[in-house]
Amino acid sequence: MGLYRDQGIVLRTWRLGESDRIVNLMTERHGKVRAVVKGVRKTKSRFGARLEPLVHVSLLFYEGRELDIVTQAEVVEFFRPVREDLSRLAKASALLEATDQLAQERHANGRLFVMLLGGLRALSAHDSALLVPAFFLKLLSTEGFHPLLDECAGCGDRYGLTSFDLAQGGVLCVACSGRGDSVSLSPAALDLIRRVLGGDLVGALGMPAGPTVAEVERLATRAMEHHLERRLRSLPVAGALAGE
Numbered sequence: 001m002g003l004y005r006d007q008g009i010v011l012r013t014w015r016l017g018e019s020d021r022i023v024n025l026m027t028e029r030h031g032k033v034r035a036v037v038k039g040v041r042k043t044k045s046r047f048g049a050r051l052e053p054l055v056h057v058s059l060l061f062y063e064g065r066e067l068d069i070v071t072q073a074e075v076v077e078f079f080r081p082v083r084e085d086l087s088r089l090a091k092a093s094a095l096l097e098a099t100d101q102l103a104q105e106r107h108a109n110g111r112l113f114v115m116l117l118g119g120l121r122a123l124s125a126h127d128s129a130l131l132v133p134a135f136f137l138k139l140l141s142t143e144g145f146h147p148l149l150d151e152c153a154g155c156g157d158r159y160g161l162t163s164f165d166l167a168q169g170g171v172l173c174v175a176c177s178g179r180g181d182s183v184s185l186s187p188a189a190l191d192l193i194r195r196v197l198g199g200d201l202v203g204a205l206g207m208p209a210g211p212t213v214a215e216v217e218r219l220a221t222r223a224m225e226h227h228l229e230r231r232l233r234s235l236p237v238a239g240a241l242a243g244e
């Protein structure tokens with residue numbers, strides 16, 4: 001039992017009893033942490049709005065037997081431009097939900113924290129149609145599910161790649177398409193996915209909304225849902241951020 005410091009981003013919250021709250025945080029050094037905030041729902045609470053979803057906070061925790069207790073919280077960033085724009089807020093809630101689903105409790109994953117923070121900062125600076133799909137693709141890649149994009153996952157052929165197989169996590173050629181859980185993939189969408197995962201993320205994020213971005217978005221969402229084995233709630237509607 002003891003105290004520890006970390007920084008984190010609030011992913012979601014629940015009520016606990018009359019005045020307390022449970023928060024899920026993606027922390028820098030302790031993975032996903034589920035902690036209790038005491039008295040947060042009282043009007044005089046010293047925590048105020050600091051422990052609501054989509055706040056980056058610096059924290060002091062007291063280690064509990066089951067759940068840790070937040071004893072101090074200071075805001076690092078509120079991501080105001082995201083909160084004030086419904087379109088960006090919906091995207092942020094998709095990022096938070098995917099992170100919440102993918103992160104393991106108390107399993108340090110500094111890269112995931114940095115990715116989430118980077119995604120939210122990018123969204124604060126600029127609304128990008130490709131932000132959520134790019135985040136999903138990078139997230140899957142970082143977690144060890146880097147898709148095979150240069151050759152057919154079925155036969156190794158490098159030409160005529162026309163679909164993406166969710167189960168195998170790679171592209172398929174014409175001859176191999178239609179098997180398993182595959183979705184069609186246009187050359188432009190394949191090119192965009194290669195840019196997202198191949199080092200031109202910033203350039204790719206500048207792509208305006210359109211059919212290619214929409215196609216990549218559908219594919220990235222299906223790939224993420226396939227991996228999580230569940231549907232994402234916060235897509236495509238906003239509103240999942242209404243914390244207690």
Ligand SMILES: [Zn+2]
Binds near residue numbers: 156157
């Ligand atoms: Zn093939």
